[in-house]
Amino acid sequence: MISVKGLSPDGELILAPMAGYTDMVFRAIARRHGAALTMTELISAEGIVRNNKKTRKLMEFTDSERPLGIQIFGNSPGVMGEAARAVESLGPDFIDINLGCCSQKICSGGMGAALLKDPPALGRIVESVVRATSLPVSAKIRIGWDFSSRNYRDVVSALEDAGVDFISVHGRTRSQMYSGRADWDIIAEIARSFRLPIVGNGDIISHNEALSRLAESGCAAVMVGRGAVGNPWIFSGGIPSFSEVAGQVKEHMEAMIGRYGEYGIILMRKHLVKYIHGFHNAAKARTALLRSTEKEEIEAILDGLVEMDGANKV
Ligand SMILES: Cc1cc2nc3c(=O)[nH]c(=O)nc-3n(C[C@H](O)[C@H](O)[C@H](O)COP(=O)(O)O)c2cc1C
Known part of the structure:
Protein backbone atom coordinates (compact mmCIF):
# COMPACT_ATOMS: atom_id res chain seq x y z
CA MET A 1 0.00 0.00 0.00
CA ILE A 2 1.29 3.45 -0.88
CA SER A 3 0.73 6.04 1.79
CA VAL A 4 2.73 9.22 1.38
CA LYS A 5 2.19 12.89 2.17
CA GLY A 6 -1.59 12.88 2.07
CA LEU A 7 -1.79 10.43 -0.83
CA SER A 8 -3.47 7.21 0.29
CA PRO A 9 -4.91 5.35 -2.68
CA ASP A 10 -7.60 2.78 -1.94
CA GLY A 11 -5.84 -0.19 -3.50
CA GLU A 12 -2.63 -1.57 -4.91
CA LEU A 13 -3.30 -1.81 -8.65
CA ILE A 14 -2.34 1.26 -10.64
CA LEU A 15 -2.98 2.25 -14.25
CA ALA A 16 0.37 2.77 -16.00
CA PRO A 17 0.78 5.90 -18.10
CA MET A 18 0.54 5.18 -21.83
CA ALA A 19 0.83 7.92 -24.41
CA GLY A 20 -2.16 7.88 -26.73
CA TYR A 21 -4.16 5.53 -24.46
CA THR A 22 -4.44 6.82 -20.93
CA ASP A 23 -6.32 10.02 -21.70
CA MET A 24 -8.95 11.39 -19.36
CA VAL A 25 -11.61 9.09 -20.78
CA PHE A 26 -9.67 5.90 -20.17
CA ARG A 27 -8.35 7.05 -16.80
CA ALA A 28 -11.90 7.58 -15.53
CA ILE A 29 -12.92 4.13 -16.81
CA ALA A 30 -9.92 2.45 -15.17
CA ARG A 31 -10.57 4.25 -11.92
CA ARG A 32 -14.23 3.17 -11.93
CA HIS A 33 -13.08 -0.42 -12.43
CA GLY A 34 -10.86 -0.15 -9.39
CA ALA A 35 -7.50 1.30 -10.47
CA ALA A 36 -6.12 2.85 -7.30
CA LEU A 37 -4.21 5.64 -9.04
CA THR A 38 -4.10 7.06 -12.54
CA MET A 39 -1.53 9.14 -14.37
CA THR A 40 -1.35 11.26 -17.48
CA GLU A 41 0.97 10.28 -20.28
CA LEU A 42 4.37 11.96 -20.35
CA ILE A 43 4.07 15.71 -20.81
CA SER A 44 6.89 18.02 -21.88
CA ALA A 45 8.13 20.37 -19.17
CA GLU A 46 9.15 22.79 -21.94
CA GLY A 47 5.62 22.68 -23.35
CA ILE A 48 4.20 23.36 -19.88
CA VAL A 49 6.47 26.32 -19.28
CA ARG A 50 5.68 27.73 -22.74
CA ASN A 51 1.98 27.24 -21.99
CA ASN A 52 1.59 25.30 -25.23
CA LYS A 53 -2.08 24.72 -26.10
CA LYS A 54 -1.75 21.00 -26.89
CA THR A 55 0.19 20.51 -23.68
CA ARG A 56 -2.53 22.20 -21.65
CA LYS A 57 -5.10 19.86 -23.18
CA LEU A 58 -3.03 16.82 -22.14
CA MET A 59 -3.10 18.05 -18.55
CA GLU A 60 -6.89 18.34 -18.28
CA PHE A 61 -8.55 15.95 -15.87
CA THR A 62 -11.72 15.51 -13.85
CA ASP A 63 -12.27 14.46 -10.25
CA SER A 64 -13.40 11.01 -11.42
CA GLU A 65 -9.76 10.21 -12.28
CA ARG A 66 -8.40 11.02 -8.81
CA PRO A 67 -6.05 10.26 -7.24
CA LEU A 68 -4.29 11.46 -10.39
CA GLY A 69 -0.68 12.26 -11.17
CA ILE A 70 0.61 14.46 -13.97
CA GLN A 71 3.74 12.96 -15.51
CA ILE A 72 6.39 15.38 -16.75
CA PHE A 73 9.64 14.91 -18.64
CA GLY A 74 12.62 17.10 -19.38
CA ASN A 75 16.31 17.43 -18.61
CA SER A 76 16.75 20.93 -17.27
CA PRO A 77 16.43 21.29 -13.49
CA GLY A 78 15.24 24.89 -13.90
CA VAL A 79 12.56 24.13 -16.47
CA MET A 80 11.41 21.00 -14.61
CA GLY A 81 11.05 23.02 -11.38
CA GLU A 82 9.10 25.74 -13.15
CA ALA A 83 6.89 23.11 -14.82
CA ALA A 84 6.24 21.48 -11.44
CA ARG A 85 4.99 24.80 -10.04
CA ALA A 86 2.67 25.24 -13.01
CA VAL A 87 1.43 21.66 -12.66
CA GLU A 88 0.75 22.10 -8.95
CA SER A 89 -1.54 25.04 -9.71
CA LEU A 90 -3.76 22.65 -11.72
CA GLY A 91 -4.46 20.63 -8.57
CA PRO A 92 -3.36 17.05 -9.31
CA ASP A 93 -2.68 14.67 -6.42
CA PHE A 94 0.97 14.07 -7.29
CA ILE A 95 3.64 14.73 -9.90
CA ASP A 96 5.45 11.87 -11.61
CA ILE A 97 8.78 12.29 -13.37
CA ASN A 98 9.39 10.22 -16.49
CA LEU A 99 12.82 8.55 -16.40
CA GLY A 100 11.91 5.53 -18.47
CA CYS A 101 10.62 6.58 -21.86
CA CYS A 102 12.53 4.59 -24.47
CA SER A 103 11.59 6.48 -27.62
CA GLN A 104 14.44 7.65 -29.82
CA LYS A 105 13.04 11.17 -29.97
CA ILE A 106 12.97 11.60 -26.20
CA CYS A 107 16.23 9.76 -25.46
CA SER A 108 18.28 11.54 -28.12
CA GLY A 109 17.34 14.78 -26.38
CA GLY A 110 18.85 13.41 -23.17
CA MET A 111 15.43 12.91 -21.56
CA GLY A 112 13.34 9.95 -20.36
CA ALA A 113 15.42 6.78 -19.98
CA ALA A 114 18.58 8.57 -21.22
CA LEU A 115 18.80 10.18 -17.78
CA LEU A 116 19.39 6.75 -16.22
CA LYS A 117 22.93 6.94 -17.60
CA ASP A 118 23.76 9.85 -15.32
CA PRO A 119 22.37 9.39 -11.78
CA PRO A 120 23.89 12.67 -10.43
CA ALA A 121 22.27 14.71 -13.23
CA LEU A 122 19.02 12.80 -12.73
CA GLY A 123 19.22 13.59 -9.02
CA ARG A 124 19.57 17.32 -9.69
CA ILE A 125 16.52 17.35 -11.96
CA VAL A 126 14.39 15.42 -9.50
CA GLU A 127 15.52 17.52 -6.56
CA SER A 128 14.52 20.66 -8.40
CA VAL A 129 11.00 19.26 -8.86
CA VAL A 130 10.76 18.14 -5.22
CA ARG A 131 11.81 21.61 -4.04
CA ALA A 132 9.37 23.38 -6.34
CA THR A 133 6.23 21.62 -5.12
CA SER A 134 4.53 20.57 -1.93
CA LEU A 135 2.78 17.73 -3.79
CA PRO A 136 4.06 14.16 -3.49
CA VAL A 137 6.60 13.43 -6.23
CA SER A 138 7.19 10.03 -7.78
CA ALA A 139 9.53 8.84 -10.52
CA LYS A 140 9.11 6.11 -13.10
CA ILE A 141 12.27 4.32 -14.16
CA ARG A 142 13.58 1.34 -16.08
CA ILE A 143 16.25 -0.89 -14.56
CA GLY A 144 19.05 0.63 -16.63
CA TRP A 145 20.08 1.75 -20.08
CA ASP A 146 21.16 -1.66 -21.35
CA PHE A 147 22.06 -5.10 -20.00
CA SER A 148 25.61 -4.18 -19.06
CA SER A 149 24.58 -0.95 -17.33
CA ARG A 150 21.74 -2.02 -15.08
CA ASN A 151 22.51 0.66 -12.51
CA TYR A 152 19.14 0.64 -10.77
CA ARG A 153 20.72 0.70 -7.31
CA ASP A 154 22.52 3.98 -8.07
CA VAL A 155 19.42 5.41 -9.70
CA VAL A 156 17.13 4.49 -6.81
CA SER A 157 19.64 5.88 -4.29
CA ALA A 158 19.83 9.13 -6.24
CA LEU A 159 16.03 9.33 -6.27
CA GLU A 160 15.86 8.60 -2.57
CA ASP A 161 18.42 11.34 -1.85
CA ALA A 162 16.52 13.75 -4.09
CA GLY A 163 13.43 13.22 -1.93
CA VAL A 164 10.89 11.38 -4.08
CA ASP A 165 7.96 9.76 -2.27
CA PHE A 166 7.68 6.58 -4.34
CA ILE A 167 9.19 4.97 -7.43
CA SER A 168 7.64 2.93 -10.22
CA VAL A 169 9.99 0.39 -11.77
CA HIS A 170 9.43 -1.05 -15.24
CA GLY A 171 11.59 -4.17 -15.11
CA ARG A 172 13.26 -3.72 -18.49
CA THR A 173 16.29 -1.82 -19.74
CA ARG A 174 15.92 0.94 -22.28
CA SER A 175 17.58 -1.11 -24.98
CA GLN A 176 14.98 -3.85 -24.51
CA MET A 177 12.23 -1.38 -25.39
CA TYR A 178 9.25 -3.78 -24.99
CA SER A 179 11.00 -7.04 -25.94
CA GLY A 180 11.96 -9.89 -23.64
CA ARG A 181 10.38 -10.14 -20.22
CA ALA A 182 10.27 -7.65 -17.37
CA ASP A 183 12.72 -8.76 -14.68
CA TRP A 184 10.61 -9.18 -11.54
CA ASP A 185 13.59 -10.55 -9.58
CA ILE A 186 15.22 -7.15 -9.89
CA ILE A 187 11.96 -5.38 -9.03
CA ALA A 188 11.70 -7.54 -5.86
CA GLU A 189 15.35 -6.84 -5.02
CA ILE A 190 14.69 -3.10 -5.20
CA ALA A 191 11.52 -3.40 -3.11
CA ARG A 192 13.47 -5.36 -0.47
CA SER A 193 16.52 -3.14 -0.41
CA PHE A 194 15.02 0.33 -0.22
CA ARG A 195 12.82 2.12 2.26
CA LEU A 196 10.73 3.93 -0.36
CA PRO A 197 7.47 2.41 -1.60
CA ILE A 198 8.13 0.65 -4.91
CA VAL A 199 5.55 0.10 -7.63
CA GLY A 200 6.39 -2.93 -9.78
CA ASN A 201 5.58 -2.86 -13.48
CA GLY A 202 5.84 -5.05 -16.53
CA ASP A 203 3.88 -7.71 -18.42
CA ILE A 204 0.96 -8.16 -15.99
CA ILE A 205 -1.97 -9.44 -18.02
CA SER A 206 -4.52 -10.67 -15.47
CA HIS A 207 -5.94 -9.67 -12.10
CA ASN A 208 -4.58 -12.81 -10.45
CA GLU A 209 -1.16 -12.21 -11.91
CA ALA A 210 -1.27 -8.66 -10.51
CA LEU A 211 -2.07 -10.04 -7.05
CA SER A 212 0.65 -12.67 -7.17
CA ARG A 213 3.27 -10.19 -8.45
CA LEU A 214 2.25 -7.86 -5.62
CA ALA A 215 2.59 -10.58 -2.99
CA GLU A 216 5.79 -12.14 -4.34
CA SER A 217 7.71 -8.97 -5.09
CA GLY A 218 7.05 -7.20 -1.81
CA CYS A 219 6.14 -4.06 -3.78
CA ALA A 220 3.78 -1.48 -2.27
CA ALA A 221 1.71 -1.60 -5.45
CA VAL A 222 1.83 -2.89 -9.02
CA MET A 223 1.15 -1.05 -12.25
CA VAL A 224 -0.68 -2.36 -15.31
CA GLY A 225 -0.35 -0.84 -18.76
CA ARG A 226 -1.04 -2.85 -21.91
CA GLY A 227 -2.98 -5.46 -19.96
CA ALA A 228 -5.61 -2.85 -19.09
CA VAL A 229 -6.30 -1.80 -22.68
CA GLY A 230 -9.60 -3.41 -23.65
CA ASN A 231 -9.71 -5.01 -20.20
CA PRO A 232 -10.29 -2.47 -17.42
CA TRP A 233 -11.75 -5.40 -15.43
CA ILE A 234 -8.13 -6.35 -14.76
CA PHE A 235 -8.33 -3.94 -11.81
CA SER A 236 -11.45 -5.39 -10.20
CA GLY A 237 -10.99 -9.03 -11.12
CA GLY A 238 -14.51 -9.08 -12.51
CA ILE A 239 -15.38 -11.36 -15.41
CA PRO A 240 -17.69 -9.45 -17.73
CA SER A 241 -20.37 -11.00 -19.92
C1 LIG B 1 1.76 2.74 -26.12
C2 LIG B 1 2.54 2.95 -24.85
C3 LIG B 1 2.74 4.24 -24.39
C4 LIG B 1 3.47 4.45 -23.21
N1 LIG B 1 3.62 5.73 -22.75
C5 LIG B 1 4.24 5.94 -21.55
C6 LIG B 1 4.29 7.23 -20.97
O1 LIG B 1 3.75 8.21 -21.51
N2 LIG B 1 4.95 7.37 -19.80
C7 LIG B 1 5.55 6.31 -19.16
O2 LIG B 1 6.13 6.48 -18.09
N3 LIG B 1 5.49 5.07 -19.67
C8 LIG B 1 4.84 4.86 -20.84
N4 LIG B 1 4.73 3.59 -21.33
C9 LIG B 1 5.28 2.46 -20.55
C10 LIG B 1 4.21 1.87 -19.63
O3 LIG B 1 3.81 2.79 -18.64
C11 LIG B 1 4.71 0.59 -18.94
O4 LIG B 1 5.85 0.89 -18.18
C12 LIG B 1 5.06 -0.52 -19.93
O5 LIG B 1 4.07 -0.63 -20.94
C13 LIG B 1 5.21 -1.88 -19.22
O6 LIG B 1 4.03 -2.22 -18.53
P1 LIG B 1 2.93 -3.24 -19.16
O7 LIG B 1 3.67 -4.49 -19.54
O8 LIG B 1 1.93 -3.43 -18.08
O9 LIG B 1 2.35 -2.57 -20.38
C14 LIG B 1 4.02 3.36 -22.50
C15 LIG B 1 3.82 2.07 -22.99
C16 LIG B 1 3.09 1.85 -24.13
C17 LIG B 1 2.88 0.44 -24.61
Whole structure:
Protein backbone atom coordinates (compact mmCIF):
# COMPACT_ATOMS: atom_id res chain seq x y z
CA MET A 1 0.00 0.00 0.00
CA ILE A 2 1.29 3.45 -0.88
CA SER A 3 0.73 6.04 1.79
CA VAL A 4 2.73 9.22 1.38
CA LYS A 5 2.19 12.89 2.17
CA GLY A 6 -1.59 12.88 2.07
CA LEU A 7 -1.79 10.43 -0.83
CA SER A 8 -3.47 7.21 0.29
CA PRO A 9 -4.91 5.35 -2.68
CA ASP A 10 -7.60 2.78 -1.94
CA GLY A 11 -5.84 -0.19 -3.50
CA GLU A 12 -2.63 -1.57 -4.91
CA LEU A 13 -3.30 -1.81 -8.65
CA ILE A 14 -2.34 1.26 -10.64
CA LEU A 15 -2.98 2.25 -14.25
CA ALA A 16 0.37 2.77 -16.00
CA PRO A 17 0.78 5.90 -18.10
CA MET A 18 0.54 5.18 -21.83
CA ALA A 19 0.83 7.92 -24.41
CA GLY A 20 -2.16 7.88 -26.73
CA TYR A 21 -4.16 5.53 -24.46
CA THR A 22 -4.44 6.82 -20.93
CA ASP A 23 -6.32 10.02 -21.70
CA MET A 24 -8.95 11.39 -19.36
CA VAL A 25 -11.61 9.09 -20.78
CA PHE A 26 -9.67 5.90 -20.17
CA ARG A 27 -8.35 7.05 -16.80
CA ALA A 28 -11.90 7.58 -15.53
CA ILE A 29 -12.92 4.13 -16.81
CA ALA A 30 -9.92 2.45 -15.17
CA ARG A 31 -10.57 4.25 -11.92
CA ARG A 32 -14.23 3.17 -11.93
CA HIS A 33 -13.08 -0.42 -12.43
CA GLY A 34 -10.86 -0.15 -9.39
CA ALA A 35 -7.50 1.30 -10.47
CA ALA A 36 -6.12 2.85 -7.30
CA LEU A 37 -4.21 5.64 -9.04
CA THR A 38 -4.10 7.06 -12.54
CA MET A 39 -1.53 9.14 -14.37
CA THR A 40 -1.35 11.26 -17.48
CA GLU A 41 0.97 10.28 -20.28
CA LEU A 42 4.37 11.96 -20.35
CA ILE A 43 4.07 15.71 -20.81
CA SER A 44 6.89 18.02 -21.88
CA ALA A 45 8.13 20.37 -19.17
CA GLU A 46 9.15 22.79 -21.94
CA GLY A 47 5.62 22.68 -23.35
CA ILE A 48 4.20 23.36 -19.88
CA VAL A 49 6.47 26.32 -19.28
CA ARG A 50 5.68 27.73 -22.74
CA ASN A 51 1.98 27.24 -21.99
CA ASN A 52 1.59 25.30 -25.23
CA LYS A 53 -2.08 24.72 -26.10
CA LYS A 54 -1.75 21.00 -26.89
CA THR A 55 0.19 20.51 -23.68
CA ARG A 56 -2.53 22.20 -21.65
CA LYS A 57 -5.10 19.86 -23.18
CA LEU A 58 -3.03 16.82 -22.14
CA MET A 59 -3.10 18.05 -18.55
CA GLU A 60 -6.89 18.34 -18.28
CA PHE A 61 -8.55 15.95 -15.87
CA THR A 62 -11.72 15.51 -13.85
CA ASP A 63 -12.27 14.46 -10.25
CA SER A 64 -13.40 11.01 -11.42
CA GLU A 65 -9.76 10.21 -12.28
CA ARG A 66 -8.40 11.02 -8.81
CA PRO A 67 -6.05 10.26 -7.24
CA LEU A 68 -4.29 11.46 -10.39
CA GLY A 69 -0.68 12.26 -11.17
CA ILE A 70 0.61 14.46 -13.97
CA GLN A 71 3.74 12.96 -15.51
CA ILE A 72 6.39 15.38 -16.75
CA PHE A 73 9.64 14.91 -18.64
CA GLY A 74 12.62 17.10 -19.38
CA ASN A 75 16.31 17.43 -18.61
CA SER A 76 16.75 20.93 -17.27
CA PRO A 77 16.43 21.29 -13.49
CA GLY A 78 15.24 24.89 -13.90
CA VAL A 79 12.56 24.13 -16.47
CA MET A 80 11.41 21.00 -14.61
CA GLY A 81 11.05 23.02 -11.38
CA GLU A 82 9.10 25.74 -13.15
CA ALA A 83 6.89 23.11 -14.82
CA ALA A 84 6.24 21.48 -11.44
CA ARG A 85 4.99 24.80 -10.04
CA ALA A 86 2.67 25.24 -13.01
CA VAL A 87 1.43 21.66 -12.66
CA GLU A 88 0.75 22.10 -8.95
CA SER A 89 -1.54 25.04 -9.71
CA LEU A 90 -3.76 22.65 -11.72
CA GLY A 91 -4.46 20.63 -8.57
CA PRO A 92 -3.36 17.05 -9.31
CA ASP A 93 -2.68 14.67 -6.42
CA PHE A 94 0.97 14.07 -7.29
CA ILE A 95 3.64 14.73 -9.90
CA ASP A 96 5.45 11.87 -11.61
CA ILE A 97 8.78 12.29 -13.37
CA ASN A 98 9.39 10.22 -16.49
CA LEU A 99 12.82 8.55 -16.40
CA GLY A 100 11.91 5.53 -18.47
CA CYS A 101 10.62 6.58 -21.86
CA CYS A 102 12.53 4.59 -24.47
CA SER A 103 11.59 6.48 -27.62
CA GLN A 104 14.44 7.65 -29.82
CA LYS A 105 13.04 11.17 -29.97
CA ILE A 106 12.97 11.60 -26.20
CA CYS A 107 16.23 9.76 -25.46
CA SER A 108 18.28 11.54 -28.12
CA GLY A 109 17.34 14.78 -26.38
CA GLY A 110 18.85 13.41 -23.17
CA MET A 111 15.43 12.91 -21.56
CA GLY A 112 13.34 9.95 -20.36
CA ALA A 113 15.42 6.78 -19.98
CA ALA A 114 18.58 8.57 -21.22
CA LEU A 115 18.80 10.18 -17.78
CA LEU A 116 19.39 6.75 -16.22
CA LYS A 117 22.93 6.94 -17.60
CA ASP A 118 23.76 9.85 -15.32
CA PRO A 119 22.37 9.39 -11.78
CA PRO A 120 23.89 12.67 -10.43
CA ALA A 121 22.27 14.71 -13.23
CA LEU A 122 19.02 12.80 -12.73
CA GLY A 123 19.22 13.59 -9.02
CA ARG A 124 19.57 17.32 -9.69
CA ILE A 125 16.52 17.35 -11.96
CA VAL A 126 14.39 15.42 -9.50
CA GLU A 127 15.52 17.52 -6.56
CA SER A 128 14.52 20.66 -8.40
CA VAL A 129 11.00 19.26 -8.86
CA VAL A 130 10.76 18.14 -5.22
CA ARG A 131 11.81 21.61 -4.04
CA ALA A 132 9.37 23.38 -6.34
CA THR A 133 6.23 21.62 -5.12
CA SER A 134 4.53 20.57 -1.93
CA LEU A 135 2.78 17.73 -3.79
CA PRO A 136 4.06 14.16 -3.49
CA VAL A 137 6.60 13.43 -6.23
CA SER A 138 7.19 10.03 -7.78
CA ALA A 139 9.53 8.84 -10.52
CA LYS A 140 9.11 6.11 -13.10
CA ILE A 141 12.27 4.32 -14.16
CA ARG A 142 13.58 1.34 -16.08
CA ILE A 143 16.25 -0.89 -14.56
CA GLY A 144 19.05 0.63 -16.63
CA TRP A 145 20.08 1.75 -20.08
CA ASP A 146 21.16 -1.66 -21.35
CA PHE A 147 22.06 -5.10 -20.00
CA SER A 148 25.61 -4.18 -19.06
CA SER A 149 24.58 -0.95 -17.33
CA ARG A 150 21.74 -2.02 -15.08
CA ASN A 151 22.51 0.66 -12.51
CA TYR A 152 19.14 0.64 -10.77
CA ARG A 153 20.72 0.70 -7.31
CA ASP A 154 22.52 3.98 -8.07
CA VAL A 155 19.42 5.41 -9.70
CA VAL A 156 17.13 4.49 -6.81
CA SER A 157 19.64 5.88 -4.29
CA ALA A 158 19.83 9.13 -6.24
CA LEU A 159 16.03 9.33 -6.27
CA GLU A 160 15.86 8.60 -2.57
CA ASP A 161 18.42 11.34 -1.85
CA ALA A 162 16.52 13.75 -4.09
CA GLY A 163 13.43 13.22 -1.93
CA VAL A 164 10.89 11.38 -4.08
CA ASP A 165 7.96 9.76 -2.27
CA PHE A 166 7.68 6.58 -4.34
CA ILE A 167 9.19 4.97 -7.43
CA SER A 168 7.64 2.93 -10.22
CA VAL A 169 9.99 0.39 -11.77
CA HIS A 170 9.43 -1.05 -15.24
CA GLY A 171 11.59 -4.17 -15.11
CA ARG A 172 13.26 -3.72 -18.49
CA THR A 173 16.29 -1.82 -19.74
CA ARG A 174 15.92 0.94 -22.28
CA SER A 175 17.58 -1.11 -24.98
CA GLN A 176 14.98 -3.85 -24.51
CA MET A 177 12.23 -1.38 -25.39
CA TYR A 178 9.25 -3.78 -24.99
CA SER A 179 11.00 -7.04 -25.94
CA GLY A 180 11.96 -9.89 -23.64
CA ARG A 181 10.38 -10.14 -20.22
CA ALA A 182 10.27 -7.65 -17.37
CA ASP A 183 12.72 -8.76 -14.68
CA TRP A 184 10.61 -9.18 -11.54
CA ASP A 185 13.59 -10.55 -9.58
CA ILE A 186 15.22 -7.15 -9.89
CA ILE A 187 11.96 -5.38 -9.03
CA ALA A 188 11.70 -7.54 -5.86
CA GLU A 189 15.35 -6.84 -5.02
CA ILE A 190 14.69 -3.10 -5.20
CA ALA A 191 11.52 -3.40 -3.11
CA ARG A 192 13.47 -5.36 -0.47
CA SER A 193 16.52 -3.14 -0.41
CA PHE A 194 15.02 0.33 -0.22
CA ARG A 195 12.82 2.12 2.26
CA LEU A 196 10.73 3.93 -0.36
CA PRO A 197 7.47 2.41 -1.60
CA ILE A 198 8.13 0.65 -4.91
CA VAL A 199 5.55 0.10 -7.63
CA GLY A 200 6.39 -2.93 -9.78
CA ASN A 201 5.58 -2.86 -13.48
CA GLY A 202 5.84 -5.05 -16.53
CA ASP A 203 3.88 -7.71 -18.42
CA ILE A 204 0.96 -8.16 -15.99
CA ILE A 205 -1.97 -9.44 -18.02
CA SER A 206 -4.52 -10.67 -15.47
CA HIS A 207 -5.94 -9.67 -12.10
CA ASN A 208 -4.58 -12.81 -10.45
CA GLU A 209 -1.16 -12.21 -11.91
CA ALA A 210 -1.27 -8.66 -10.51
CA LEU A 211 -2.07 -10.04 -7.05
CA SER A 212 0.65 -12.67 -7.17
CA ARG A 213 3.27 -10.19 -8.45
CA LEU A 214 2.25 -7.86 -5.62
CA ALA A 215 2.59 -10.58 -2.99
CA GLU A 216 5.79 -12.14 -4.34
CA SER A 217 7.71 -8.97 -5.09
CA GLY A 218 7.05 -7.20 -1.81
CA CYS A 219 6.14 -4.06 -3.78
CA ALA A 220 3.78 -1.48 -2.27
CA ALA A 221 1.71 -1.60 -5.45
CA VAL A 222 1.83 -2.89 -9.02
CA MET A 223 1.15 -1.05 -12.25
CA VAL A 224 -0.68 -2.36 -15.31
CA GLY A 225 -0.35 -0.84 -18.76
CA ARG A 226 -1.04 -2.85 -21.91
CA GLY A 227 -2.98 -5.46 -19.96
CA ALA A 228 -5.61 -2.85 -19.09
CA VAL A 229 -6.30 -1.80 -22.68
CA GLY A 230 -9.60 -3.41 -23.65
CA ASN A 231 -9.71 -5.01 -20.20
CA PRO A 232 -10.29 -2.47 -17.42
CA TRP A 233 -11.75 -5.40 -15.43
CA ILE A 234 -8.13 -6.35 -14.76
CA PHE A 235 -8.33 -3.94 -11.81
CA SER A 236 -11.45 -5.39 -10.20
CA GLY A 237 -10.99 -9.03 -11.12
CA GLY A 238 -14.51 -9.08 -12.51
CA ILE A 239 -15.38 -11.36 -15.41
CA PRO A 240 -17.69 -9.45 -17.73
CA SER A 241 -20.37 -11.00 -19.92
CA PHE A 242 -20.23 -10.23 -23.65
CA SER A 243 -23.04 -7.74 -23.24
CA GLU A 244 -21.17 -6.01 -20.42
CA VAL A 245 -18.12 -5.71 -22.67
CA ALA A 246 -20.28 -4.27 -25.46
CA GLY A 247 -21.88 -1.87 -22.98
CA GLN A 248 -18.46 -0.71 -21.82
CA VAL A 249 -17.30 -0.19 -25.42
CA LYS A 250 -20.37 1.90 -26.21
CA GLU A 251 -19.90 4.02 -23.12
CA HIS A 252 -16.19 4.45 -23.88
CA MET A 253 -16.97 5.48 -27.47
CA GLU A 254 -19.62 7.95 -26.30
CA ALA A 255 -17.12 9.54 -23.91
CA MET A 256 -14.49 9.68 -26.69
CA ILE A 257 -16.95 11.53 -28.94
CA GLY A 258 -17.73 13.85 -26.03
CA ARG A 259 -14.04 14.60 -25.60
CA TYR A 260 -12.79 14.69 -29.20
CA GLY A 261 -15.89 15.06 -31.37
CA GLU A 262 -16.35 12.66 -34.30
CA TYR A 263 -12.57 12.06 -34.37
CA GLY A 264 -13.09 10.24 -31.09
CA ILE A 265 -14.41 7.31 -33.13
CA ILE A 266 -11.08 7.02 -34.95
CA LEU A 267 -9.15 7.34 -31.67
CA MET A 268 -11.39 4.65 -30.20
CA ARG A 269 -10.24 2.03 -32.74
CA LYS A 270 -7.12 0.95 -30.85
CA HIS A 271 -9.24 0.33 -27.75
CA LEU A 272 -11.98 -1.35 -29.75
CA VAL A 273 -9.74 -4.05 -31.21
CA LYS A 274 -8.61 -4.97 -27.70
CA TYR A 275 -12.10 -4.97 -26.19
CA ILE A 276 -13.49 -7.41 -28.77
CA HIS A 277 -10.64 -9.89 -28.40
CA GLY A 278 -12.71 -12.44 -26.50
CA PHE A 279 -15.69 -12.50 -28.87
CA HIS A 280 -15.83 -15.64 -30.95
CA ASN A 281 -16.49 -13.80 -34.18
CA ALA A 282 -14.10 -10.95 -33.46
CA ALA A 283 -11.84 -11.66 -36.43
CA LYS A 284 -14.70 -11.29 -38.91
CA ALA A 285 -16.12 -8.17 -37.28
CA ARG A 286 -12.75 -6.49 -36.88
CA THR A 287 -12.43 -5.13 -40.41
CA ALA A 288 -15.96 -3.73 -40.43
CA LEU A 289 -15.47 -2.18 -36.99
CA LEU A 290 -12.20 -0.58 -37.98
CA ARG A 291 -13.59 0.79 -41.21
CA SER A 292 -16.67 2.37 -39.73
CA THR A 293 -16.82 6.03 -38.84
CA GLU A 294 -20.43 5.86 -37.64
CA LYS A 295 -21.27 5.35 -34.00
CA GLU A 296 -24.60 3.65 -34.80
CA GLU A 297 -22.96 1.24 -37.23
CA ILE A 298 -20.31 0.26 -34.68
CA GLU A 299 -23.00 -0.26 -32.05
CA ALA A 300 -24.97 -2.48 -34.43
CA ILE A 301 -21.88 -4.61 -35.17
CA LEU A 302 -21.27 -4.97 -31.43
CA ASP A 303 -24.89 -5.97 -30.84
CA GLY A 304 -24.49 -8.58 -33.59
CA LEU A 305 -21.40 -9.98 -31.88
CA VAL A 306 -23.18 -10.20 -28.54
CA GLU A 307 -26.13 -11.95 -30.14
CA MET A 308 -23.91 -14.54 -31.80
CA ASP A 309 -22.08 -15.24 -28.58
CA GLY A 310 -25.21 -15.41 -26.48
CA ALA A 311 -25.01 -14.42 -22.87
CA ASN A 312 -21.82 -16.40 -22.31
CA LYS A 313 -19.04 -15.17 -20.10
CA VAL A 314 -15.87 -14.00 -21.82
C1 LIG B 1 1.76 2.74 -26.12
C2 LIG B 1 2.54 2.95 -24.85
C3 LIG B 1 2.74 4.24 -24.39
C4 LIG B 1 3.47 4.45 -23.21
N1 LIG B 1 3.62 5.73 -22.75
C5 LIG B 1 4.24 5.94 -21.55
C6 LIG B 1 4.29 7.23 -20.97
O1 LIG B 1 3.75 8.21 -21.51
N2 LIG B 1 4.95 7.37 -19.80
C7 LIG B 1 5.55 6.31 -19.16
O2 LIG B 1 6.13 6.48 -18.09
N3 LIG B 1 5.49 5.07 -19.67
C8 LIG B 1 4.84 4.86 -20.84
N4 LIG B 1 4.73 3.59 -21.33
C9 LIG B 1 5.28 2.46 -20.55
C10 LIG B 1 4.21 1.87 -19.63
O3 LIG B 1 3.81 2.79 -18.64
C11 LIG B 1 4.71 0.59 -18.94
O4 LIG B 1 5.85 0.89 -18.18
C12 LIG B 1 5.06 -0.52 -19.93
O5 LIG B 1 4.07 -0.63 -20.94
C13 LIG B 1 5.21 -1.88 -19.22
O6 LIG B 1 4.03 -2.22 -18.53
P1 LIG B 1 2.93 -3.24 -19.16
O7 LIG B 1 3.67 -4.49 -19.54
O8 LIG B 1 1.93 -3.43 -18.08
O9 LIG B 1 2.35 -2.57 -20.38
C14 LIG B 1 4.02 3.36 -22.50
C15 LIG B 1 3.82 2.07 -22.99
C16 LIG B 1 3.09 1.85 -24.13
C17 LIG B 1 2.88 0.44 -24.61
